Amino acid sequence: MADGALAGLRVIELGEQVSAxxxxxxxxxxxxxxxxxxxxxxxDVTRSWGPFPQDEPHPEKSGLFFFLNTNKRGITLDVRxxxxxxxxxxxxxxxxxxxENQRPKDMRAWGLDxxxxxQVNPGLVMVSITPFGQTGPYSDWHAYDLNAYHLxxxxxxxxxxxxxxxxxxxxxxxxxxxxxxxxxxxxxAAYGRELAGGGQQIDVSCAEVIAAVFIGAxxxxxxxxxxxxxxxxxxGMPLGAPATILPCKDGHVWMLALEPQQWVxxxxxxxxxxxxxxxxxxxxxxxxxxxxxxxxxIEQWTAEHxxxxxxxxxxxxxxxxxxxxxxxxxxxxxxLQQRGYVVDVEDDLLGTVRDLGAPFRLPECPGGxxxxxxxxxxxxxxxxxxxxxxxxxxxxxxxxxxx
Amino acid sequence: xxxTLPLKNIRVANFGWVWAGPVAGQTLAFLxxxxxxxxxxxxxxxxxxxxxxxxxxxxxxxxxxNHAGWAGNGSVTLNLRKPEARxxxxxxxxxxDVVIENFGPGAMGDLQLGYEExxxxxxxxxxxxxxxxxxxxxxxxxxxxxxxxxxxxxxxSITGYAGGPPVPVENAFSDPYNGVLGAFAxxxxxxxxxxxxxxxxxxxxQQEAVMQMVAPAYMDYALNGRVAGPIGNQHPRHxxxxxGVFPCAGDDRWISIAVxxxxxxxxxxxxxxxxxxxxxxxxxxxxxxxxxxxxxxxxVAAWTADQDDYELAQRLQQHGVAAAPxxxxxxxxxxxxxxxxxxxxxxxxxxxxxxTIYGAYxxxxxxxxxxxxxxxxxxxxxxxxxxxLGLPEDRYRQLIEEQVIY
Numbered sequence: 001m002a003d004g005a006l007a008g009l010r011v012i013e014l015g016e017q018v019s020a021x022x023x024x025x026x027x028x029x030x031x032x033x034x035x036x037x038x039x040x041x042x043x044d045v046t047r048s049w050g051p052f053p054q055d056e057p058h059p060e061k062s063g064l065f066f067f068l069n070t071n072k073r074g075i076t077l078d079v080r081x082x083x084x085x086x087x088x089x090x091x092x093x094x095x096x097x098x099x100e101n102q103r104p105k106d107m108r109a110w111g112l113d114x115x116x117x118x119q120v121n122p123g124l125v126m127v128s129i130t131p132f133g134q135t136g137p138y139s140d141w142h143a144y145d146l147n148a149y150h151l152x153x154x155x156x157x158x159x160x161x162x163x164x165x166x167x168x169x170x171x172x173x174x175x176x177x178x179x180x181x182x183x184x185x186x187x188x189a190a191y192g193r194e195l196a197g198g199g200q201q202i203d204v205s206c207a208e209v210i211a212a213v214f215i216g217a218x219x220x221x222x223x224x225x226x227x228x229x230x231x232x233x234x235x236g237m238p239l240g241a242p243a244t245i246l247p248c249k250d251g252h253v254w255m256l257a258l259e260p261q262q263w264v265x266x267x268x269x270x271x272x273x274x275x276x277x278x279x280x281x282x283x284x285x286x287x288x289x290x291x292x293x294x295x296x297x298i299e300q301w302t303a304e305h306x307x308x309x310x311x312x313x314x315x316x317x318x319x320x321x322x323x324x325x326x327x328x329x330x331x332x333x334x335x336l337q338q339r340g341y342v343v344d345v346e347d348d349l350l351g352t353v354r355d356l357g358a359p360f361r362l363p364e365c366p367g368g369x370x371x372x373x374x375x376x377x378x379x380x381x382x383x384x385x386x387x388x389x390x391x392x393x394x395x396x397x398x399x400x401x402x403x
Numbered sequence: 404x405x406x407t408l409p410l411k412n413i414r415v416a417n418f419g420w421v422w423a424g425p426v427a428g429q430t431l432a433f434l435x436x437x438x439x440x441x442x443x444x445x446x447x448x449x450x451x452x453x454x455x456x457x458x459x460x461x462x463x464x465x466x467x468x469n470h471a472g473w474a475g476n477g478s479v480t481l482n483l484r485k486p487e488a489r490x491x492x493x494x495x496x497x498x499x500d501v502v503i504e505n506f507g508p509g510a511m512g513d514l515q516l517g518y519e520e521x522x523x524x525x526x527x528x529x530x531x532x533x534x535x536x537x538x539x540x541x542x543x544x545x546x547x548x549x550x551x552x553x554x555x556x557x558x559x560s561i562t563g564y565a566g567g568p569p570v571p572v573e574n575a576f577s578d579p580y581n582g583v584l585g586a587f588a589x590x591x592x593x594x595x596x597x598x599x600x601x602x603x604x605x606x607x608x609q610q611e612a613v614m615q616m617v618a619p620a621y622m623d624y625a626l627n628g629r630v631a632g633p634i635g636n637q638h639p640r641h642x643x644x645x646x647g648v649f650p651c652a653g654d655d656r657w658i659s660i661a662v663x664x665x666x667x668x669x670x671x672x673x674x675x676x677x678x679x680x681x682x683x684x685x686x687x688x689x690x691x692x693x694x695x696x697x698x699x700x701x702x703v704a705a706w707t708a709d710q711d712d713y714e715l716a717q718r719l720q721q722h723g724v725a726a727a728p729x730x731x732x733x734x735x736x737x738x739x740x741x742x743x744x745x746x747x748x749x750x751x752x753x754x755x756x757x758x759t760i761y762g763a764y765x766x767x768x769x770x771x772x773x774x775x776x777x778x779x780x781x782x783x784x785x786x787x788x789x790x791x792l793g794l795p796e797d798r799y800r801q802l803i804e805e806q807v808i809y
Contacts, residue, residue, distance in 0.1 A: 003598075005591040022615075026584075030591050045663075049640035051623035063622030064640055114768065133766065136743040138727070141720050143661075146636060147727040150648060150659040151740075155636075156731040158573040159562065165648040166657060166729055167570060170561030170634050171616045177580060184587040185765040188434040191590055192409020195435075200769035208746050211735055212761035213426060213472075213579040219732045220747050221467025222455035224759035229732035231655065236550060236571035243548075245559065245571045252569050254551035254559065320546035322554045324569055327620050328630045330557035335542035341611050354625045359615050360588045361537075361606035365595050 004031020005365045009190065011097045013037065013072070014079065014088075016044045018145065018175035019129040019206060020101035021068040023182040027097070028071035029358050030367040035091065035383055036069060036374065040076040040401055043376045044069075053350065059376060060349050066373045067355060070345060074374025075383045076403050080110050084402045088112070089120045090387050096190050099127045099182065105140045114201040124199040127186035129178045133205030145206070149174035152210035157219065161234035177214075178206030240284035241291045242266075245324060248302040252324035253310050255298060258284040265317030269310075270301050347372035377403065408435025408770045413593070415501040416441060416492070417476055418516070421450045422549060422575060423533055423609065424505035425473045426582025431501070431589065432475030433763050433772040439783055440476040441492065443483065444809050451780075457756045464754055464779050471760040472579070474750075478778035479787045482809045483514050487802065492516060494792050497524040500596075501589055505533040508543050518604040527602040529592040531585055537608030549575020556614040557621065563633030570633070577613045584612055637696065638663075644692040645671070648729055649704045651712040657729035658712045660703065660719065665689065670722035675706050750776040784808055 009032040013024035021036070021044065028034040038044050046065040052058055078084040092098060098117065100107070107113050107128075114126050131148035132138040138151075146168060149155065154173070155166030168174075182204045189202055223229045236244035242255045257266040260283070267276045275281070275297055280290040287294055302310060307323035314321035325333065331342060331354075343357040350372070358368030380403055384394055397403045413436040417428035425440060432438040442448055444463075450472070451463035458465070479495070481488040493516075496502055502521060504511055511517045511532070518530050535552055536542040545555070550572060553559045563570035588605050596602050614621075619639040620631040636647040636659070643663040651658050662668050665688070672681045680686075680702055685695040692699055707715060712728040719726035728734075735741055736759070748762040753776065763772035788794045788808060802808045 005595040008598075009594075026587060046640075049642045051626055051629075051640070053626050055627070063626045064619050067618040067622055132740060133744060135766070136740040138740045141727065142667075142723060142725045143727055144643075144663065144725045146638075146646060146648075146661045147659045147725050150657070150729040151727050151738075153730045153732050153735050154576070155648070156655070156657075156729055158576075160570060161564075163655075164564070165636065165650075167562065167564070167648075168636050169558060169572060169616075170563075170631070171558065171619055171639050173576075173616065176616050177583075180580065180584040180587065181765050184430055184583055184590065185434065185767065187587055187590045187594075188409050188431075189767065189770070191594060192411065192435065195407045195411055196409045196770050197407065198769065200767055203766035203768070205744065208741065208744060209583075209764050210576075211730075211741065212746055212764035213583065214574070214576050215732065216735065216747060216761040217422075217472040217579060218468040218574060220735060220761065221457075221471055221759050223732055224736060224747070224749070225457070225467065226455060231731060232573060234570060236573060238573070243550075245554075245569050247568065252560075254547075254554040254571070256548055256551055315546060318546075320548060320551065322545070322547055322551050324554045324559045325557055326560045326630050327557035327617060327624050328628075330555065330560075330614065330617070331621060331624060333542075333555075335536060335540045336611070339537060339540045339608070339611075341608075341614075350626070356615055356618060356621060357611075359584065359612045360608070362588070362592055362595070362603060363606065364592075364599075364601050364603040367591075 003365065004367055005362055006030040006032035009033070009097065010095045011035070011099060012091055012095045014098065014100040014102060016101065017046060018068065018172040019178045020099050021046070022176060022179035023127065023129060023186070024072065024099045025068055025070065026179070026183045026359070029369065030362070034072040036072045036074045037077050037079070037088070038074060038376060040078050040403060043076070066347065066350065066353060069373035070355065070369035071371050072374055073379040073383060074377065075380050076377040078402050079112060081402050083397065083400070085111060087384070087387065092117060092121050092124055095121065095124060097125045097127060097186055099129070099186065101129045103140065104130065104134050118199065122198050123193055125186055125189040125193065125202060126199070127182045127202045127204065129182045129204040129206065131174070131206050133208055134201070134203040145172040145175045148207040149210065151207040153215045154210050156231060157215055158232055160232045162232065166232060174206040174210060177209045178204050181209045235291070239288055241288040241294060242298060246295065246299055246302050248305055248307050248310055250306045251326070253302060253307050254322045254324055255302070256320045262319045265319035266314060266321070269313045269317050269319065343368060345369050345372055406770055408773070410435040413437070413501065414499045415439065415503060416496050416499045418502065418504040418511065420448050420505065422472055422578035423582045423585065424503050425476055426579045427503050427531065427585035427589065429473065429475040430583055430586035433774065435770070438476045439495070439787060440473065440478045440778060441481055442478060442780065443480050444780060445482040445484065445806070457752065457758055467758055470752065470758060470777055473778060474760050474774055474776050476778055477783040478780055479783050480781040480809055482806055485807045487807045489515055491788070491792065493524045495787065496521050496528065498791060499525065500529060500593065502528060502530040503585070508532070508534045508538050522602065527596050527600055529589055529596060529602050529605070531589050531605045531607055533581055533585055533607040533609055536610045538606045549578040552577050552609055553613055555610045557617045558613060561617070561620050561631050561633055565633060565635040565637060567633055577609055581607070581609045581612050641693055644696040645699050645703050647700050649707040651707055651715065652709050655731070656712045658707055658715055659727050659729055661725045667724050668692070670724045671719065674719055674722040674724060748774065750774070753777045753779040753782050
């Protein structure tokens with residue numbers, strides 16, 4: 001296989017859960033040499049999160065761990081032990097990028113803060129992705145994805161019904177946002193390292209990324225100027241209509257008909273019922289004011305039709321309504337099948353895994369998962385061998401619990 | 404020694420519009436790239452027309468949210484329906500490393516500015532196209548809005564209260580997400596170009612990029628054929644309980660609490676004053692707590708309901724419990740953490756008014772970002788057309804008059 005976009009780049013990952021592993025996976029997808037370090041014994045906690053085939057827990061059969069760690073080499077190393085720390089620093093000497101999501105106070109306690117690491121390799125780009133970042137009063141708080149997400153204001157502003165709890169999106173949204181921010185800024189720092197005059201620490205706060213690029217972008221200027229702000233409404237778009245998720249015969253559709261020609265298209269698909277000509281429904285703004293009267297009328301129609309049929313007919317009529325696809329419907333959709341988005345990756349224990357493919361396509365140097373996630377310590381001999389450690393050394397380190 | 408940003412020598416022509424494309428350009432700009440958004444007064448970008456406006460004056464140069472999302476991008480105006488404008492765009496692209504666009508597939512081709520045309524003037528060009536569902540396939544021309552795009556990934560089907568219908572996310576988070584990831588795609592392709600001399604046309608399907616976020620639920624389908632529904636704030640792999648958002652004292656105040664380990668559970672029990680119910684067998688171990696999560700959440704909610712969210716979060720932190728207040732938009736500007744990190748900054752727009760935008764959303768220890776506010780429409784016309792492209796003064800004036808540079 002020809003070299004990928006990031007061939008020749010060496011990345012060390014000291015990561016767990018989702019943020020640092022997904023960030024490092026983006027590098028691994030495009031052919032960087034990514035070495036993932038796990039704690040001896042249990043390894044990355046996602047090994048215990050599953051999903052497992054037939055729901056039978058097994059540290060080498062976690063689906064989420066698999067997704068997040070394809071194409072990587074895996075070693076075990078206790079960086080808290082003095083000998084483990086030395087080996088870790090040795091690994092960093094030949095690395096371009098370190099991606100980690102340990103708690104800042106732990107890294108300081110282990111003597112692995114950026115200052116210590118820069119002494120070993122001043123050219124290294126250290127990407128630190130944590131819920132709240134390296135500085136600020138919450139930086140040493142204990143937090144998970146959920147805490148970071150809700151500190152961004154995202155749920156309170158945009159997701160959930162009024163009076164009920166603000167919602168996250170059913171996934172690790174904050175850690176994903178932190179991961180892609182760490183990847184783009186980290187790769188930029190590595191790309192321009194000569195110009196910049198050396199390596200540096202890239203400090204990503206998952207909460208801050210969402211608070212800035214999503215919530216801040218559309219809300220903070222108005223709040224700073226006018227002192228007013230909005231909250232979640234439970235409706236897709238409160239100021240224009242129709243623009244929300246509606247039930248249909250076999251699930252839900254994301255109903256959208258804002259512009260005049262979109263509304264005309266929807267009317268045609270619905271058989272031009274008389275009510276759509278009424279004055280209180282003439283444009284998207286008055287329709288929003290009369291949404292309580294309008295949505296039930298549309299629902300009477302959607303209740304009689306399937307989501308894929310509604311989507312197809314609306315799209316043909318110039319109305320941007322889409323089906324709310326289930327996870328299965330999305331994965332099996334002919335569009336993604338034709339594009340080859342889902343790919344087969346062979347794994348010793350899981351067999352052929354239908355994995356999600358590359359997040360974007362580089363036609364000259366395609367990426368995506370091709371090798372399975374490493375088993376715990378799978379590449380110990382290989383990687384430590386590259387550092388000049390002998391089989392005897394490794395046996396001794398294993399006895400001491402360092403690897 | 405003077406600071407040099409890592410992407411200093413990269414020049415970008417950004418045909419991106421609304422949100423996703425501009426954020427890709429902004430990210431490269433914060434890292435030192437020279438980015439010109441190409442737009443026109445003949446067809447004002449909808450993102451410039453959205454309120455609120457600076458000092459309440461409705462004007463395409465005063466949309467406050469627009470400036471936050473576009474800051475860092477410069478702006479040149481070209482009315483691309485006119486042939487001379489297309490020729491100027493090609494001259495600019497020939498001097499760029501990167502082109503960004505997020506129209507539907509074929510739109511750039513319709514302007515005769517498709518990849519094949521652009522690579523003729525710049526053979527090693529890196530071009531990022533980020534349409535909704537990619538450059539080919541049956542859904543190639545699907546119409547979506549940013550906020551409904553997620554319906555095609557499965558993500559909307561798992562967003563909502565547990566056991567209930569899907570609840571819409573009321574804005575297009577996929578736009579900035581894909582903008583940030585799009586910058587990574589560009590950098591990967593630039594690195595490949597530097598090694599091989601080859602540019603390429605990146606096919607960035609927003610659907611495929613966002614669908615990676617569904618992996619925790621998707622893998623259960625891939626391995627077990629199981630199809631997930633909405634899960635509220637529960638742990639996406641059901642590996643934690645309590646794991647949710649609980650009411651606090653005040654109007655619409657909440658706290659997030661996530662308990663994964665037994666140590667954290669013991670910390671929470673201690674913080675609650677070791678109530679008798681917490682010793683019940685149905686909460687004795689992590690698996691039992693997850694199984695009985697509804698009953699557990701009711702108990703925890705009853706305990707949090709009359710407490711202050713910030714104070715309670717601090718107290719739980721002292722007990723080693725992952726907890727944080729749930730902020731609303733009004734909290735963000737005043738929260739001590741965001742203040743300390745300079746997340747939001749007040750700047751002077753090129754037209755003179757003050758406004759608050761977000762600054763570098765990632766912090767860099769060696770090369771602090773230079774955040775340029777704005778952009779005002781056409782603010783870089785003089786520089787680009789006279790200095791970069793070397794147009795004679797009278798020709799430049801004429802093209803402005805003819806509304807080519809417009």
